[in-house]
Amino acid sequence: MAREVQVTFDGADPAGLATFWAEVLGYVPDEPPAGFATWDKALDAWGVPPERRNSASAVHDPDGAGPRLFFQQVPEGKTAKNRVHLDVRAAPGLESDARMAALEAEAARLVRLGAVRVERFEPGGISAGHLVMQDPEGNEFCLD
Structure with missing residues (x-):
C-alpha cells in the first residue's frame, strides 16, 4: 500500500x-x-x-x-543537531568542479533568502561533494 x-x-x-x-x-x-x-x-x-x-x-x-x-x-528553540534532514538535489548529474560550482551558486541564492552556509565537503572517495546549510531557524539541510 x-x-x-x-x-x-x-x-x-x-x-x-x-x-x-x-x-x-x-x-x-x-x-x-x-x-x-x-x-x-x-x-x-x-x-x-x-x-x-x-x-x-x-x-x-x-x-x-x-x-x-x-x-x-513550538515554544522552545532548536537545541541540537537534526537527526533527519533534507537533501536538496541542486546538482544532479554534475561531477567535480561543475558540480561544486552549481552547489555554490545555489548556496549563494539561498543565503540571500536567509539560509546560513555551514560547511563544504569536497568530492573524493564515495562522496560527490556537498554543502551543509541551515534554514533561517537553524535546521540543517544539504545541497547535494
Whole structure:
C-alpha cells in the first residue's frame, strides 16, 4: 500500500519557514479550505485571534511529486543537531568542479533568502561533494 509523506518542521515562525522552503524548492502555499477565498477569511470565520495566526503553515509541490511540508509553531528553540534532514538535489548529474560550482551558486541564492552556509565537503572517495546549510531557524539541510 502506498503512503503519502509529509515532512514537519517545528519552529518559531511557521509562515517565514514556509516562505523560505517554498522558494528553495519551487513549492506553493496550500490553498485555503473550500468555501474560503483566503486563509484570513477562513481564520476569521473560525474565530482564530490574530496572535495565533502564525501557529501553522504548509507548502506543497505544485506538480505533486514531492512531499508536503508542514510548519508548526513550538515554544522552545532548536537545541541540537537534526537527526533527519533534507537533501536538496541542486546538482544532479554534475561531477567535480561543475558540480561544486552549481552547489555554490545555489548556496549563494539561498543565503540571500536567509539560509546560513555551514560547511563544504569536497568530492573524493564515495562522496560527490556537498554543502551543509541551515534554514533561517537553524535546521540543517544539504545541497547535494
